[in-house]
Amino acid sequence: MAGIERVTEATLDVLDVLLQAHSDGRGIHGWEIKKSIHRSGPTVYGIIDRLQDAGLIEGHWEDQDQEDSGPRRRFYSLTGTGVATATALLRERRGQRFHATPRARGWALIVDRGWPP
Amino acid sequence: VTAKDIVLAIVIPLAVAEVGPWCGWIAARMLPWAAKLRYGDTDRAAIRAEEWSGDLDEIPGQLTKLAYSLGQYLAGSVKFAQRKMGSKVSRALAPPDPREAELVTIGQIAAPEYLAEGYSPDSSERQRNREIDQVRRARDLSQARIIGAFEDCILPLSSHAAHLTGTPLKQVRADVAWGLASVAIGYRNLGLVAEALPLFEQALQLSETALAPEDKLLFIRRRNLANSYRELGLAGKAESLERQVGQIALTSGSTEQDAGPGAAHRPDLPNLSRTTVESGFGLA
Numbered sequence: 001m002a003g004i005e006r007v008t009e010a011t012l013d014v015l016d017v018l019l020q021a022h023s024d025g026r027g028i029h030g031w032e033i034k035k036s037i038h039r040s041g042p043t044v045y046g047i048i049d050r051l052q053d054a055g056l057i058e059g060h061w062e063d064q065d066q067e068d069s070g071p072r073r074r075f076y077s078l079t080g081t082g083v084a085t086a087t088a089l090l091r092e093r094r095g096q097r098f099h100a101t102p103r104a105r106g107w108a109l110i111v112d113r114g115w116p117p
Numbered sequence: 118v119t120a121k122d123i124v125l126a127i128v129i130p131l132a133v134a135e136v137g138p139w140c141g142w143i144a145a146r147m148l149p150w151a152a153k154l155r156y157g158d159t160d161r162a163a164i165r166a167e168e169w170s171g172d173l174d175e176i177p178g179q180l181t182k183l184a185y186s187l188g189q190y191l192a193g194s195v196k197f198a199q200r201k202m203g204s205k206v207s208r209a210l211a212p213p214d215p216r217e218a219e220l221v222t223i224g225q226i227a228a229p230e231y232l233a234e235g236y237s238p239d240s241s242e243r244q245r246n247r248e249i250d251q252v253r254r255a256r257d258l259s260q261a262r263i264i265g266a267f268e269d270c271i272l273p274l275s276s277h278a279a280h281l282t283g284t285p286l287k288q289v290r291a292d293v294a295w296g297l298a299s300v301a302i303g304y305r306n307l308g309l310v311a312e313a314l315p316l317f318e319q320a321l322q323l324s325e326t327a328l329a330p331e332d333k334l335l336f337i338r339r340r341n342l343a344n345s346y347r348e349l350g351l352a353g354k355a356e357s358l359e360r361q362v363g364q365i366a367l368t369s370g371s372t373e374q375d376a377g378p379g380a381a382h383r384p385d386l387p388n389l390s391r392t393t394v395e396s397g398f399g400l401a
Binding site (some may be wrong): 029030031034040041042045046049059070071072073074 | 161164165167168169170171172173174175185188189191192193
């Protein structure tokens with residue numbers, strides 16, 4: 001697939017989570033991706049590097065209050081090319097299993113839709 | 118109450134309470150280093166260091182924080198090693214560097230003076246040293262892939278060198294041709310005629326553009342090349358060159374002996390020392 005040299009299972013996991021976040025209309029940070037797919041930090045950030053280099057995702061810092069001096073979160077979201085590429089890749093490689101990550105999907109739903117009420 | 122009970126009840130909890138916060142402190146300080154190892158001095162290193170520090174805030178235990186940082190540090194070390202190794206490999210596989218050929222050219226230009234200065238027909242010690250030097254330079258040249266670099270580097274660099282030094286281009290080319298021919302003779306004296314052949318060809322090619330048609334060096338170089346063709350069984354090529362050599366000998370009144378070691382002492386030769394050295398090797 002154009003833009004990515006190696007597409008591993010871990011890459012597909014990350015793309016899946018990013019695609020779900022995209023459909024939920026939000027960005028997602030590295031730690032959240034790591035927790036969602038249960039992969040190690042170096043693996044997840046290595047994939048983020050490659051996706052960013054390929055122009056499939058973009059990152060932006062969270063808005064932070066001046067009083068808050070802690071480290072900022074950086075949120076990632078798929079670019080237009082990224083959405084098309086991720087959809088095509090997941091459909092091609094996972095077929096029926098596409099969207100079969102209830103753990104990640106459920107987590108996103110719970111956080112974003114304020115469930116449980 | 119035994120000493121073991123005291124250790125279990127007091128010392129270990131105290132040690133854990135003391136070491137715990139240190140783990141978190143160490144973990145936080147390792148992350149910028151880990152990012153630097155992984156990404157070098159780039160903007161991405163600073164971005165990741167801050168991101169990873171944010172990740173640490175999500176991790177509850179101090180030891181777990183340390184484990185996370187250690188993981189990032191180890192991964193960074195691996196990337197660092199790969200980067201270093203990769204640059205070495207890419208350097209080794211890189212095409213010949215024109216600067217490398219430039220150095221060789223400079224060495225070639227310097228070589229005639231060195232050889233001429235060190236040459237003495239009566240000194241076997243000097244001759245031995247000269248042969249050693251030729252072998253050494255032949256080795257250096259083969260390492261520098263000068264044969265492959267001839268068209269791309271030597272010819273344009275000769276022009277460059279002429280421009281820089283204000284030396285006439287013909288003179289620079291004659292010097293480079295001299296160096297190539299010397300190394301070719303070194304190869305041939307070692308019995309490596311196949312290796313010598315392209316150098317003889319290049320020396321003649323350069324000489325034909327740099328020297329006057331009646332120059333004795335042209336005569337010698339054509340004959341050395343013809344001899345190499347013969348030794349390699351390329352009789353057709355050898356005869357063609359030998360015909361040229363014969364015609365030159367007839368028109369200039371030279372004979373084959375003119376180009377031998379004795380010819381060096383003839384007063385009409387353009388460069389006595391050069392002709393002596395080259396023909397001394399080439400017409401053995």
